[in-house]
Each structure stands twice: as C-alpha cells, then as structure tokens.
C-alpha cells in the first residue's frame with residue numbers, strides 16, 4: 001500500500017481504521033476523507049525535527065493553501081506550528097478558527113491594498129514582501145495605522161528544482177520574489193530597510209514543489225547564506241529569520257519514493273551550520289513551510305461509478321460522480337494518482353481504463369491508464385493521497401456543489417465541511 005493508513009480487510013479498503021465503503025454509504029459521494037491523526041503526526045514530525053536539528057527558535061509553518069478550512073487551523077494551532085496564508089480569505093478562515101495570527105506569515109505576489117489593510121487589522125505577524133511596489137504599499141498602510149510591520153523579503157535564489165514547470169518558483173525569472181543574481185535583491189533590501197514602518201526580520205525563498213532531489217534545499221540554503229553573508233559583511237545586517245519555503249515531495253504511486261523528512265532536515269541543518277560558520281555570520285532561526293507533505297497522505301477521495309464505457313478497439317472509460325471540480329490536478333499538471341476499487345480489493349485488475357469525471361470537458365480526467373477490477377454503475381472508486389491541493393483547488397464548474405470533508409479520528413467520523421447545497425450555488429445570484 002502506498003501509505004500506512006491504507007489497509008485491506010476482507011477485500012475492502014480501510015482508511016485511518018475506517019471501512020471506506022461504509023463511510024461512502026453514510027456520507028454520500030463524492031466525499032473527501034481526512035485522517036486527522038496523520039495530519040497531527042506530520043505536523044509533529046516536522047516540528048520535532050526542526051527543533052532537534054535547528055534548535056528551539058526553529059519553526060514549521062503549515063502552508064495552508066494546500067488545504068484550508070476552519071478545523072485544519074485548530075489542528076495546526078494545537079500542534080504548535082505557525083501558518084502561511086496567501087489571501088484575505090485564508091486569513092479570515094484562520095481568524096475565525098481562533099488561530100494566533102502573530103504566528104501567521106502572509107505571502108502572495110500581489111497583495112491588494114485591501115488585503116494588506118485586512119491582514120494588519122487581523123494582527124498577522126509577518127508579511128513576506130514580494131516586490132518593491134508592495135514595500136511602499138505596506139509602508140503607507142502601516143503608517144496610517146501608526147504600526148510597524150514585521151516582514152521578510154522574498155528573494156529568488158535562481159534554483160530550478162527539476163519538478164513540473166508550473167510548480168517551480170525559485171528560478172531567476174519566476175513571477176515570485178526578487179532575484180539575487182541580478183543584484184535586484186540587494187536593492188530590495190536597501191529600499192526595505194529605509195522604511196520606518198517596516199521591520200525587516202529576515203529573508204524568504206521557496207524553490208518549488210514536489211522536491212525529491214537530495215540536494216535542492218542545501219543548494220538553496222547555500223545561495224541564501226551567501227546573500228546573508230553579503231548583507232552582513234557589507235551593511236552589518238543580521239538576518240534573524242531565514243525561511244526556506246516548502247516543497248518536499250510525497251508519494252502518489254507505489255513506484256515513487258518516500259522522502260525521509262527528519263533525515264533531510266538533519267542533513268540540511270548540518271550543512272547550514274557548517275557553512276554559516278565558514279561565512280562568519282550569526283545563525284538564523286530557520287523556518288520551513290510544508291503544505292503538501294503535511295496533508296496529502298491524510299486524504300482519500302471516494303466516488304461512485306456512473307458508467308463503464310467500452311469503445312471497441314479503442315479504450316474504456318470509467319465515469320465517476322466527481323472530477324476536475326474536486327481534483328483538477330491531472331487536468332492541470334498530469335499529476336499521477338493511485339485509484340482503488342474499495343469494495344473489490346482482492347478482485348483481479350482486468351479492466352484497463354481512464355477514470356474520468358462528470359464535467360463537460362474532455363480533459364476532465366482524474367487518472368488515465370488505470371487497471372481496475374470489472375466495475376459497473378453504483379460501484380465505488382477511491383483515489384488516494386488527495387489531501388493537498390484538491391479541496392483547496394475545487395471549483396464550481398458546471399455548477400457542481402463542492403464535496404464535504406469528513407475528519408476521521410479516534411473520536412469518530414465527523415463532518416468538518418458540509419456538502420454544498422444547490423441553494424448555496426445560487427446564493428450570490430441576484
């Protein structure tokens with residue numbers, strides 16, 4: 001099995017200790033199931049490793065764009081992590097969940113004036129400033145409030161982490177941040193530190209997502225430490241916080257590897273300590289911002305099959321009652337997934353098919369080239385590792401209501417996000 005929270009019992013797929021077929025019957029499909037213990041475990045794994053290898057000031061931030069709804073912020077608060085937020089909508093959700101906003105870091109390459117004002121009014125601890133124009137917008141809005149805003153400067157180290165293009169963000173020509181290589185990051189630093197209502201606490205970078213390569217974070221850290229050394233030796237500037245972003249990969253298919261995150265963190269810390277000593281700079285508080293690797297393997301999506309279409313001499317399609325509206329990742333990135341027939345786990349996989357959604361769009365494919373047991377209308381399908389960037393990216397295309405999220409824990413199966421109703425779909429239509 002691709003994850004330890006998946007098991008087969010009497011031919012039925014169990015997830016987080018629950019019979020998935022029973023849950024599908026109880027809550028209906030499409031349905032997002034979340035393993036709450038797994039989210040807590042992943043949060044703790046990161047934070048324990050960060051503190052062990054980087055020391056007590058190190059902090060893990062959950063990149064909440066991966067999956068944002070009220071209850072997740074409660075879990076993150078209880079496990080002691082901070083959060084990344086990228087919009088007023090995420091800030092509002094976290095505030096409503098009672099999250100301590102001084103531990104929130106506000107990202108994004110285009111924060112509107114309204115976003116900036118709202119974030120300050122909600123007490124967001126840190127702004128991760130993306131560009132020079134944004135610096136002045138923040139300064140201006142902070143001045144009106146007589147507030148000094150702590151911030152990090154987002155710079156691009158010029159690293160291509162060899163993942164999909166759409167999720168590589170650390171390249172010199174990225175839309176995010178200010179490049180070091182061109183000298184613009186140093187100018188950015190000068191502009192920022194001249195502003196009285198901004199307090200520059202440190203630097204931020206994020207090179208991309210689905211990072212498996214051993215040395216990506218070390219190479220990134222080296223460039224960032226070099227830049228810190230440059231600012232320290234030339235201007236005496238001490239980078240108190242160094243945020244290296246998120247991006248560790250997760251396993252979507254049996255054939256993919258598993259990143260040993262505590263081990264990677266230990267290797268990164270060892271490298272960084274040695275290198276910063278060599279540069280003669282004070283060691284910063286280090287931050288990481290995992291999103292996917294906190295929630296991906298805590299999710300499983302359940303569907304019901306509507307039809308099995310066999311186009312003689314060509315191919316077979318299995319259509320389900322969800323699709324790109326609840327999981328657009330194959331349509332967007334050709335993302336791999338593992339599909340199961342949860343009630344027929346012991347049956348031979350004799351049906352070669354594309355698993356497709358119900359949207360009026362040919363690219364509404366959840367996963368092509370899958371081998372499944374023989375299926376018919378009414379059978380269940382499950383797709384694993386859907387905790388990250390599924391519900392978060394869900395849409396109302398074709399006016400399909402969003403699926404509910406059910407949290408599974410020792411206390412039972414509890415609805416955390418209700419299934420949308422048709423009336424909610426039209427609630428803003430005048």
Ligand SMILES: *Cc1c(COP(=O)(O)O)cnc(C)c1O
Nearest residue numbers: 063206209246247289290291292
């Ligand atoms: C998306 C993003 C993350 C999280 O990336 P994952 O691949 O989900 O770990 C962290 N930081 C920033 C700035 C991001 O844009």
